[in-house]
Amino acid sequence: MHNVDKFLRISLLLVSTFFGSQFGWTAETVESVSAIQQDAPDFMVNAQVNHGNQDYREGDEFRIRVVSERDAYLYVIYQQSDGSAYQVFPNAGQQNNRVKAKEVVTIPSADDQFRWRIAAPFGTETVKVIASETPIENLSSEQMKSKRFNVVSKDELERVTNKLVNKNAVESQESVPPNAEQPAQVSKTWAETEVKVTTYARNQELAASGAKRFAVYFGVSEYQFSKQAELFTEHNSNLSSPHRDAMILNEMMNHVGDIHESRVFVNEQATRANLESMVTQWLPQKSRPGDTVFIYFSGHGGQIPDDGGDEADKQDELLLPSDFIGLPECLGLLKQAEEGTITPENKALIPALRRIIQGVDSAEVAHHKLARQTGVTDDLFAHWLQSLAGREIVVILDVCHSGGYVTNEKSISDPDAISRNVPNRNHAPMPSDFLDQEVTRLKDIGQSNTCVLTASSTSELSLVRPDGNLSVMTHELIMALQLARGPMEIEQTYGVVAQRCAAFFASEEFKAMQKGNEELIQPHHPLLYKPTQQKVWMKP
Structure with missing residues (x-):
């Protein structure tokens, strides 16, 4: 077993002496007010x-x-x-x-x-x-x-x-x-x-009107640095279903959801940069006020201490894109750099990692700093959503806030990992309240057009179906859309999804899946948060 704090300090020293990399200063001409961006509000x-x-x-x-x-x-x-x-x-x-x-x-x-x-x-x-x-x-x-x-x-x-x-x-x-x-x-x-x-100009023709619907889907089954993390956690953090979740839901929504245009990002494509670009650039450029936009994410979630004082549970929730780097991933990369087995592409990441954890001698604090830089917090995601002012926004999340990998779970406890003092994503089920308080905050300052559908409620784990092909909530959402004979508002869709999930959790199939893990594998309950009275259609 490694002493993580000691290895962290040694690794930082190795990076400083072996690579000799620092952060320099270069001038950049600024010509647009859009360059004034706050990435950590x-x-x-x-x-x-x-x-x-x-x-x-x-x-x-x-x-x-x-x-x-x-x-x-x-x-x-x-x-x-x-x-x-x-x-x-x-x-x-x-x-x-x-x-x-x-x-x-x-x-x-x-x-x-x-x-x-x-x-x-x-x-x-x-x-x-x-x-x-x-x-x-x-x-x-x-x-x-x-x-x-x-x-x-x-x-x-x-x-x-x-x-x-x-x-x-x-x-x-x-x-x-x-x-x-x-x-x-x-x-x-x-x-x-x-x-x-x-x-x-007074006589110039206006852009074409008429509400349209756009969607982006992200599904992360394979994490870019899972092998590096495994060097310290001894657990593979990859999942079986999220990439299929994204692809099949996209197909269904294109079939019944009257989607004008969509984009799908899975595994190595589902990066933090692509998620930000889709929410803050592609969707705002493609859509107009009055349009409806859908944002879907399936994969790992997590939590870190709240640094803004706005969270009732004193935790900031995270979405983990495919290029997420927490402390286990970072230590794995530093170990490979020390051993000379790191790839040139990953070697280029070392200076940025060094900057993030420079001067840190606590494993926990280092993990939180890395997670905030490479994950997507609910605060940051809410800020991104401000780029979509005037649109009806539907966010669908099939995540839970801890990570490990078991055949039928997106999350599992790992006492051994805790005892090793590696703050990884394999322990302690976390609450699934990504964006709920942030949507309320947006409403309080005048942006009330966002609703959020999540797979699970507080302290529940989001599960994958026994065959491993789809996550439970996403599967039931797809079936609800496929079987609906007429239009479906999001409240109606949520009601059907919740009923279908309850039926699955009462089935013999689920009981067989639970066998031997009853304390860990428990039913979860989808939630809908919709602060606006405006009708939002999943299936027009």
Whole structure:
């Protein structure tokens, strides 16, 4: 058995001396307000415009509504289609930009005689909203609020972006002196969001209208670094069904769900980057306000301590994409690097891993830092969903929050792993409450169009069917859609899925599956969280 804390310190030393890699500094030209991105928000800010479809004709009146989850200093930058950017809040008519939590700010204000009307240039334009717990120096000068529209130069935009998100702190494979300055930690005391609008000349034809439906599916059965993790956990973390879950549900929804366009990512394709790209780029670009989007994930889940104070259970929930790296995976990679058996592709990961766990001498803290960087927390996922403002959003999750591998389980306890002090995903069933509180938070700041269907409730394990082909909840969802003779709203779909799951768990097939593991293999209960009264159709 390895002493994990000792091996961690030795491994960090080996990485430092053997690879000699540090993080350098390179300049990056910033020309878009979209570069101002917060990847680890402690709180959220919401923005809405006064046209629900986000389309405006020349001469239309334009208003912005902003709500911050916390007391904050608000800044709103409007970037036109020609690239020119203007700070529109604070401004000459609204100079006090200190706002209370959940206070509604309208730009221009309701009692303001000034009217903002759309004019040339026309095209896709961006409203970027920043809420900061402390003033942003570059945007707070008297000059930056002396007019209704205050020019933000490219140089100023670059300085603001670099100050907020350290865009110039990028990974470098080149060696730098040992005493070189290290990139500063990115502050989490600010949040951001943006709204894309399309402006048209008075006689220009508008984009085609009519609600459409789009979907993305992610299924992870095979984890990229499962072999490295197995060096320390002695358990294979791979699963049997999630990749089929994603593919077959996609086929069914294309058949009965009137899906206009969909994308499927399984196993090595189901990476964190692809999940982020689909939610924050592909879906927003393909869909329009009024459309319905479906986001499905099947695979491992997990938990780490809440770092934002917003979770009732004091835990942040995680989705684990295929390229997830926790401490067992990291130690396996470091061990291979030490032994000279690491692949060139994996060797390139070592500098980033070193940065994440540098100075850490606790296995538990190291695991949490790695998990936050390579998994997808519910807080981060909720922030991504803000890119889909105005759409009806359906999130379907067939996960549980611990990991191990047994034929019929996505999760199992592993006391031996705990005793080895390796905080892996093979122990302690975790609650399945990914996104429930975050959806409520989004609703509280004005985005109430998200519903979540999960496979299991608190402290339950999500199971795979005895044949290993499909997860239980996903199988029953597919059957519910296939057998339905008419349209099905999501509440009706949930009711049928819950009944079918209950019938399966009362069957002899399930009892045979339980035999010898009754304490571990227990029925689980799907849950639906839907804060909106708007009808959402699984099968139109």
